[in-house]
Amino acid sequence: QQQVKQSPQSLIVQKGGIPIINCAYENTAFDYFPWYQQFPGKGPALLIAIRPDVSEKKEGRFTISFNKSAKQFSLHIMDSQPGDSATYFCAASMELGSARQLTFGSGTQLTVLP
Amino acid sequence: EAGVVQSPRYKIIEKKQPVAFWCNPISGHNTLYWYLQNLGQGPELLIRYENEEAVDDSQLPKDRFSAERLKGVDSTLKIQPAELGDSAVYLCASSGSSYNEQFFGPGTRLTVL
Numbered sequence: 001q002q003q004v005k006q007s008p009q010s011l012i013v014q015k016g017g018i019p020i021i022n023c024a025y026e027n028t029a030f031d032y033f034p035w036y037q038q039f040p041g042k043g044p045a046l047l048i049a050i051r052p053d054v055s056e057k058k059e060g061r062f063t064i065s066f067n068k069s070a071k072q073f074s075l076h077i078m079d080s081q082p083g084d085s086a087t088y089f090c091a092a093s094m095e096l097g098s099a100r101q102l103t104f105g106s107g108t109q110l111t112v113l114p
Numbered sequence: 115e116a117g118v119v120q121s122p123r124y125k126i127i128e129k130k131q132p133v134a135f136w137c138n139p140i141s142g143h144n145t146l147y148w149y150l151q152n153l154g155q156g157p158e159l160l161i162r163y164e165n166e167e168a169v170d171d172s173q174l175p176k177d178r179f180s181a182e183r184l185k186g187v188d189s190t191l192k193i194q195p196a197e198l199g200d201s202a203v204y205l206c207a208s209s210g211s212s213y214n215e216q217f218f219g220p221g222t223r224l225t226v227l
Contacts, residue, residue: 004156006156009154041220042218042220042221043118043205043207043218043219043220043221044157044205044218045217045218046215046216089156089157091156099162099164099169099170099212099213100212100213101159101170101212102159102216104156104157104158105156106154106155106156107154107155107156
């Protein structure tokens with residue numbers, strides 16, 4: 001029940017394309033949904049996050065769409081660039097005791113071709 | 115401001131040998147995390163510290179893994195003895211509290227031969 005399922009495992013798009021990465025969760029106790037970007041040899045870095053009281057959040061070229069009833073959320077990258085090539089992880093956070101716990105999806109390796 | 119520092123960045127050892135990883139969190143961050151990241155997978159929490167206290171170590175294989183955070187700052191994660199299946203990236207992260215954003219270090223890539 002604490003799993004976050006992410007798809008696809010890998011994605012290749014042309015420069016300017018709009019890659020879409022999807023995630024789904026089961027546990028309705030999750031109440032915060034961040035996305036992380038990880039470059040080779042680096043740790044994950046927070047990219048954008050959303051709370052379930054809104055259906056969409058946009059920051060620059062990155063947009064999260066959130067469907068609370070379906071328990072799904074997705075990341076869209078507008079006008080993708082070769083520099084966006086990285087691994088993207090969705091995550092879900094919930095309060096557990098007196099702290100918050102973060103559960104990651106399995107990751108999507110994105111390649112943006114020039 | 116310096117980020118989370120980890121060392122070594124890479125470590126190759128033979129099975130049954132001990133190994134230790136070191137993490138220096140961002141200054142002032144009370145919460146420190148150790149994660150395991152297998153190839154092609156997302157990070158999985160091993161242990162979380164609030165200052166010097168390990169408050170969530172339910173996923174730490176205690177038969178061979180141990181961790182400490184002396185004085186509530188730097189932390190060390192140890193494996194003794196290492197097994198082939200321990201080959202992975204070990205990530206350290208820190209945050210002001212568990213309610214704040216986590217900042218990750220670059221990780222230590224462990225290869226067990």
